[in-house]
Amino acid sequence: xxxxxxxxxxxxxxxxxxxxxxxxxxxxxxxxxxxxxxxxxxxxxxxxxxxxxxxxxxxxxxxxxxxxxxxxxxxxxxxxxxxxxxxxxxxxxxxxxxxxxxxxxxxxxxxxxxxxxxxxxxxxxxxxxxxxxxxxxxx
Numbered sequence: 174x175x176x177x178x179x180x181x182x183x184x185x186x187x188x189x190x191x192x193x194x195x196x197x198x199x200x201x202x203x204x205x206x207x208x209x210x211x212x213x214x215x216x217x218x219x220x221x222x223x224x225x226x227x228x229x230x231x232x233x234x235x236x237x238x239x240x241x242x243x244x245x246x247x248x249x250x251x252x253x254x255x256x257x258x259x260x261x262x263x264x265x266x267x268x269x270x271x272x273x274x275x276x277x278x279x280x281x282x283x284x285x286x287x288x289x290x291x292x293x294x295x296x297x298x299x300x301x302x303x304x305x306x307x308x309x310x311x312x
Contacts, residue, residue: 175258176255176257177257178243178255178268179254183225186235187236187239188239190225190291191226192225195221195223196220196221197220198221199215199218199219201216220294221295223295224290224291224293225291226291227288228287228289229287229289230285230286231283240289243268247267247269251267252266252267263295265295265296266293266295266296267293269292271291272289272290273288274287274288
């Protein structure tokens with residue numbers, strides 16, 4: 174298992190991604206001052222996003238309807254726990270968008286290759302608890 178979003182697991186033969194990009198930010202608003210640099214103040218954590226991208230080759234590597242399963246999860250509008258294969262818990266994330274590009278089309282319109290990208294955004298299910306940035310599950 175590479176990663177799980179809720180009960181959707183990225184693994185053979187389901188679907189694999191070849192890149193995980195995570196971006197975290199922290200908020201530091203500034204106030205202008207006369208004759209000095211702007212003053213900044215730490216205002217807490219900002220966005221935490223994950224982008225998963227890869228190539229699906231239906232019939233060779235990955236299920237043709239795997240991306241539809243992800244879209245159905247996104248349609249529910251709820252958050253899902255994200256855990257990687259090492260047991261690292263990223264937290265609760267919503268699925269923001271799913272991009273698909275079909276390539277190498279056959280005569281019947283079937284794609285030999287489907288490039289995909291899934292964007293996730295962290296949400297805090299426990300109100301006010303923004304301290305957790307991830308943890309590990311130990312057996």
